[in-house]
Amino acid sequence: xxxxxPLGHFIDNRAVPGASGRTGPVFDPATGARTRxxxxxxxxxxxxxxxxxxxxxxxxxxxxxxxxxxxxxxRYRALLDERRDELARLITAEHxxxxxxxxxxxxxxxxxxxxxxxxAEKLKGQLSTGVSGGVDVASIRQPLGVMAGITPFNFPAxxxxxxxxxxxxxxxxxxxxxxxxxxxxxxxLAELAAEAGFPPGVLNVVNGDRxxxxxxxxxxxxxxxxxxxxxxxxxxxxxxATEHGKRVQALGGAKNHMVVLPxxxxxxxxxxxxxxxYGSAGERCMAVSVVVAVGEATADGLVARIxxxxxxxxxxxxxxxASEMGPLITAAHRDAVAAYVAGAGxxxxxxxxxxxxLTVPGHEEGFFLGVSLLDRVTPGMDAYRxxxxxxVLCVVRVATYDEAMALVNASRWGNGAAVFxxxxxxxxxxxxxxxxxxxxxxxxxxxxxxxxxxxGWKDSLFGDHHVYGDDGVRFCTRGKVVTTRWPDPADRGVxxxxxxHT
Numbered sequence: 220x221x222x223x224x225p226l227g228h229f230i231d232n233r234a235v236p237g238a239s240g241r242t243g244p245v246f247d248p249a250t251g252a253r254t255r256x257x258x259x260x261x262x263x264x265x266x267x268x269x270x271x272x273x274x275x276x277x278x279x280x281x282x283x284x285x286x287x288x289x290x291x292x293x294r295y296r297a298l299l300d301e302r303r304d305e306l307a308r309l310i311t312a313e314h315x316x317x318x319x320x321x322x323x324x325x326x327x328x329x330x331x332x333x334x335x336x337x338x339a340e341k342l343k344g345q346l347s348t349g350v351s352g353g354v355d356v357a358s359i360r361q362p363l364g365v366m367a368g369i370t371p372f373n374f375p376a377x378x379x380x381x382x383x384x385x386x387x388x389x390x391x392x393x394x395x396x397x398x399x400x401x402x403x404x405x406x407x408l409a410e411l412a413a414e415a416g417f418p419p420g421v422l423n424v425v426n427g428d429r430x431x432x433x434x435x436x437x438x439x440x441x442x443x444x445x446x447x448x449x450x451x452x453x454x455x456x457x458x459x460a461t462e463h464g465k466r467v468q469a470l471g472g473a474k475n476h477m478v479v480l481p482x483x484x485x486x487x488x489x490x491x492x493x494x495x496x497y498g499s500a501g502e503r504c505m506a507v508s509v510v511v512a513v514g515e516a517t518a519d520g521l522v523a524r525i526x527x528x529x530x531x532x533x534x535x536x537x538x539x540x541a542s543e544m545g546p547l548i549t550a551a552h553r554d555a556v557a558a559y560v561a562g563a564g565x566x567x568x569x570x571x572x573x574x575x576x577l578t579v580p581g582h583e584e585g586f587f588l589g590v591s592l593l594d595r596v597t598p599g600m601d602a603y604r605x606x607x608x609x610x611v612l613c614v615v616r617v618a619t620y621d622e623a624m625a626l627v628n629a630s631r632w633g634n635g636a637a638v639f640x641x642x643x644x645x646x647x648x649x650x651x652x653x654x655x656x657x658x659x660x661x662x663x664x665x666x667x668x669x670x671x672x673x674x675g676w677k678d679s680l681f682g683d684h685h686v687y688g689d690d691g692v693r694f695c696t697r698g699k700v701v702t703t704r705w706p707d708p709a710d711r712g713v714x715x716x717x718x719x720h721t
Contacts, residue, residue, distance in 0.1 A: 223256075225255065226403065227426070228426055229413075229424040232418075237264070238261065239259060239264060242259060245313055245399075245400070245401070249536035249545065249586075251582075251586060258426055260425045260426060261430060265427070269365055269394055269435075272393065272420050272421070275420025279421075280387070285339045288388055289388075292335050292336045298415050299325070299329055299408075300329065303326070305407070307322045307324070308321070308538075309404045310375055311537035315545040316499045317537045317542045318537055318540070321537070325377070328374075335387075338389065345358040358698060358701075359700075360697065361390070362389050362390030362697075364392070366391045366444070367395070367441050367443070368383060368386075368393065368446075369447075372398035372400040374503075375404040379395055379405050380408065381673065381687050382395075385695055387422060389695040391695055395422070395425070396435060400548055401548075409423065443694065447686075448471070448472075449471060450679070453681050457469040468674075470504070471679050472634075473634030473679050474509060476508075476509045476627045476636050476637070477492060477638075478637070478638045478639070479511065479512050479521055480517070480640040481516070485517070489524035489525050490528070491639065491663035492612065492663060493528045495664045496510075497529065498544070499544075499545075501610040502548065505634065506608075508606070508611070508613060511626060512614060513623050518594075522592070525592055525612065525614075544590070547586045553586045553588045555609075556610070562601055563593045563600065566599075566601065566602075567597065567600065568600060568613075569593065571592040571593070572592035574588050574611075575589070576589075589610070590611075590612075593612065594616075598626065600613075603615070620645065627654070630654075632677055634676075636657075637659035638661075639663075654677065655675060656674050657673070670688055
C-alpha cells in the first residue's frame with residue numbers, strides 16, 4: 220500500500236481526519252494494488268459538515284451579492300482550467316480511465332462552472348407594474364439553503380461539477396458525498412474552491428458509504444439532494460428524501476439504444492458505436508449498449524465493421540498514452556460484466572468478439588476486461604434486460620423502423636437514444652417519437668452542453684428536474700411572488716371585499 224494515512228473529509232475549508240474508525244479501500248484499477256484507505260463518515264460527522272454549511276448559509280453566503288458570488292466563480296473557473304491535467308491524473312489513478320478521457324471529463328464539468336459564472340442572467344426575475352391600482356407584482360428566485368450531492372464512481376469530477384457550482388452560484392451551501400471508490404478528485408475540487416476564496420462552509424466534502432448517505436437524506440437541515448447512480452438506488456434515494464420533505468433529483472441507470480437505418484453511412488455508424496460503447500470501458504450512463512440494426516444487410520455490414528474496430532482497440536493502463544481503453548473500477552465489477560458475456564452464448568446470442576481472458580503485460584493483476592460484441596441478441600436475454608455498465612455491445616436485428624421504435628420505447632429506461640440515417644424526415648420522426656430524455660441524430664452520445672439540461676425519462680430519472688442548465692437553476696432555487704402597493708396618502712379606508720384586478 221502506498222499512503223497509509225486515510226483520506227479524510229473537507230469541512231469549513233480545511234482537511235478533517237475521519238473519526239468513525241471505519242475505512243474503505245481505494246485501488247489502482249490498472250495494477251489491482253490497494254493504494255490507500257478512505258475514511259467512512261459516521262452520521263455524527265455528516266452532522267458536522269451540514270452544520271458548517273448551515274452556518275455559512277446563515278452568516279455569509281445566503282445573503283452574499285451576485286457580484287461576489289460571480290467573482291469567486293470566475294476565480295474558481297480559472298483554477299480548474301490551470302489544474303486540468305492534475306485533476307485528470309487523479310481520476311486516472313483511482314478510476315482507471317485513460318488520461319484523454321479524464322481530461323474530457325474535466326472539460327465537460329468546467330462547462331457547468333462557466334454557466335454558473337453567468338448566474339446573474341439566470342436569476343433575473345420578472346416585474347409587472349400597475350396590475351391593479353397602485354399594485355406591482357414581482358417574481359423572484361431564492362436559494363434553498365443547504366444542499367447535498369451524492370455522486371458515482373464513473374465521473375468523480377464531472378458529476379460533482381454538474382451539481383455544486385450552480386447550487387452555490389444560486390446562494391446555497393453544499394455537502395458533497397463522492398464515491399468512496401475514487402474520492403480524491405472530489406476532495407481536490409473542494410480544496411480549489413477554498414483556494415479561489417469561497418468562505419468556509421460553502422463547499423464541504425464528506426467521504427462515506429450508506430451511513431453517510433442515509434444521514435444526508437434524513438437530516439432536517441438539508442433542503443435538496445442531487446443523486447446520480449443505479450436505478451434501484453436512485454429510486455430508494457428519491458423515496459427516502461421525499462419522505463423527509465426534501466427536494467430531490469435522482470438520476471438512475473440506462474440501456475441506451477442506437478438505431479441504424481438502411482441508408483446510414485455504416486462506417487460513420489460503426490465509428491460512433493465503438494466509441495460510445497467502449498469509451499471509459501463502458502462505465503457511462505450515456506454509453507450505447509444496444510445497436511438496433513434495421514434490415515439484415517444493415518446488420519451484417521455493421522457487425523463486421525464494429526468487430527474489426529473492436530479487435531483493434533488498444534487496452535492498457537490509463538496513464539499509457541497508447542491506451543485507448545483502461546480497466547474497470549473493481550475486480551468484482553469486472554467479473555460481473557464478464558459473466559454476462561459468458562451467459563450470452565447459452566441464451567442464443569452470437570459472441571462475435573469475446574473480451575474475456577484479456578491479460579495486459581506488466582499489469583496482470585489489473586481489473587482489465589476486453590471489449591465484447593454480441594450479435595443476434597433478443598429482448599429476453601440477460602445481456603439485453605440488465606444494465607451491464609461495461610464494455611459489452613449488443614446488436615439486435617429488426618426488419619423495420621416501426622419495429623425498432625417499438626423495441627426502444629418498450630425499454631424501462633429512457634436516458635438517451637440515437638439514430639443514424641441520411642434521411643431528414645426519418646430523423647425528425649425519431650426525435651419526436653422516441654421515449655428518451657436525450658436524443659442524438661448521427662450523434663451516439665447526446666450529452667447536452669451546459670446551457671441545456673441533462674436527464675432521462677422513465678426509470679432513468681426520479682424527480683421533476685433535470686441536472687444543470689435552466690432545470691438546474693430551478694432545482695436550486697424557490698420561486699417567490701411579491702405583490703406590493705404603495706398607496707397614495709390620501710387613500711384611506713377599509714375594504715373587506717376580495718381583491719379584484721380592476
